[in-house]
Amino acid sequence: MTEHHTTPSVVIDHPEEIPGYTYGSADAPASPLTLQDLERLRAAVDLTEEDTEALEAAARILADQADDMVSAWRAKLREQPWLAGYSGHPDGSPNPEYSAASKPRFDRWIIDACTRPLDQAWLDYQNEIGLRHTRAKKNRTDHADSLDHIPMRYLLAFTAVVIATSRQYLAKGGATAKELDRMHAAFTKSVMLHVTVWTRPYVDPVNW
Amino acid sequence: MTEHHTTPSVVIDHPEEIPGYTYGSADAPASPLTLQDLERLRAAVDLTEEDTEALEAAARILADQADDMVSAWRAKLREQPWLAGYSGHPDGSPNPEYSAASKPRFDRWIIDACTRPLDQAWLDYQNEIGLRHTRAKKNRTDHADSLDHIPMRYLLAFTAVVIATSRQYLAKGGATAKELDRMHAAFTKSVMLHVTVWTRPYVDPVNW
Numbered sequence: 001m002t003e004h005h006t007t008p009s010v011v012i013d014h015p016e017e018i019p020g021y022t023y024g025s026a027d028a029p030a031s032p033l034t035l036q037d038l039e040r041l042r043a044a045v046d047l048t049e050e051d052t053e054a055l056e057a058a059a060r061i062l063a064d065q066a067d068d069m070v071s072a073w074r075a076k077l078r079e080q081p082w083l084a085g086y087s088g089h090p091d092g093s094p095n096p097e098y099s100a101a102s103k104p105r106f107d108r109w110i111i112d113a114c115t116r117p118l119d120q121a122w123l124d125y126q127n128e129i130g131l132r133h134t135r136a137k138k139n140r141t142d143h144a145d146s147l148d149h150i151p152m153r154y155l156l157a158f159t160a161v162v163i164a165t166s167r168q169y170l171a172k173g174g175a176t177a178k179e180l181d182r183m184h185a186a187f188t189k190s191v192m193l194h195v196t197v198w199t200r201p202y203v204d205p206v207n208w
Numbered sequence: 209m210t211e212h213h214t215t216p217s218v219v220i221d222h223p224e225e226i227p228g229y230t231y232g233s234a235d236a237p238a239s240p241l242t243l244q245d246l247e248r249l250r251a252a253v254d255l256t257e258e259d260t261e262a263l264e265a266a267a268r269i270l271a272d273q274a275d276d277m278v279s280a281w282r283a284k285l286r287e288q289p290w291l292a293g294y295s296g297h298p299d300g301s302p303n304p305e306y307s308a309a310s311k312p313r314f315d316r317w318i319i320d321a322c323t324r325p326l327d328q329a330w331l332d333y334q335n336e337i338g339l340r341h342t343r344a345k346k347n348r349t350d351h352a353d354s355l356d357h358i359p360m361r362y363l364l365a366f367t368a369v370v371i372a373t374s375r376q377y378l379a380k381g382g383a384t385a386k387e388l389d390r391m392h393a394a395f396t397k398s399v400m401l402h403v404t405v406w407t408r409p410y411v412d413p414v415n416w
Binding site: 041045080156157158159177181185189197202204207 | 248249251253255287290291359360361362364365367368369371375389392393396401403404405407408410411412
């Protein structure tokens with residue numbers, strides 16, 4: 001069976017052309033976090049240099065599959081009608097324009113999570129992604145008609161699906177079991193690092 | 209090489225005798241969440257009946273290793289001096305009494321995460337665990353001299369270590385690769401379900 005992957009080439013080769021993707025640009029406001037904050041979170045997820053190498057290998061396997069991964073995750077989300085208003089219109093009816101507009105950025109996040117260095121540009125764009133899940137900035141990028149805040153609990157809970165299902169996509173690269181374990185552990189750490197930083201705008205800094 | 213596991217028998221066979229472990233007792237106040245909230249979070253992490261079966265198998269493998277797992281996780285935390293005050297005294301110096309007092313409950317959590325049904329007792333005790341990480345209740349159970357609040361970002365970030373390292377312990381059960389994948393995915397979902405609920409006291413309900 002031939003597998004046909006559909007990650008748009010712009011996502012892989014020219015992310016700077018993705019509408020609303022402001023990674024590394026002046027349109028991503030400065031994160032309130034410092035590089036020391038980031039270093040401590042990197043240590044807390046235990047993301048090592050070995051993990052960084054494993055993530056580079058993971059990126060080579062996942063890039064072509066990124067769009068399929070996002071499609072599968074969204075299919076899982078669509079099974080939960082109480083979530084429909086966050087990606088659809090506020091009444092839960094489908095909003096294909098919004099879904100199409102946000103998908104290349106979601107796809108690209110998978111690649112970025114494997115390849116981007118943990119620097120100021122990383123901090124700034126992750127801050128922006130976090131804000132775009134909350135009342136602060138949701139819907140603005142795509143001028144979308146949708147509920148204006150994704151509850152933090154669903155953001156966190158759905159991370160389990162992202163982590164658990166990523167293994168099957170990594171496995172398609174034909175790596176040894178040991179290499180697959182390394183890539184999957186590294187991807188798990190990277191995902192949790194990202195999601196942790198995305199929660200910052202949800203929480204009073206004194207508690208976060 | 210003979211492996212010697214050290215999970216105390218009370219943790220495995222008589223958890224109700226663990227000091228401060230109030231699972232299912234009237235000493236665990238009612239969670240503010242409803243069973244419908246829990247059902248939606250179960251769906252969000254995609255914890256299925258097949259996962260529940262895989263978790264039962266995982267419990268049989270992890271129970272004897274639970275104390276070793278917690279020891280290894282705590283060793284990893286000790287590498288991060290800026291976290292020392294949360295488990296040690298407020299100045300970061302070791303607090304062996306507090307560590308010893310809280311360890312059986314941490315051990316038991318691994319077993320509970322694989323075996324407990326998702327019911328009102330689950331909700332109530334997870335709410336209690338969340339509160340015990342925050343200013344609301346940290347240190348009270350063990351009358352401990354320690355910082356009174358674990359920042360949410362470290363709780364979330366460290367989840368990556370729990371999920372990633374659990375695989376090597378599950379692998380010691382001699383399961384097939386496919387069974388190991390099932391158990392690890394199920395454990396990942398269960399851990400994220402727990403940690404998600406633990407974040408509730410950190411966040412304004414309108415955002416959570």
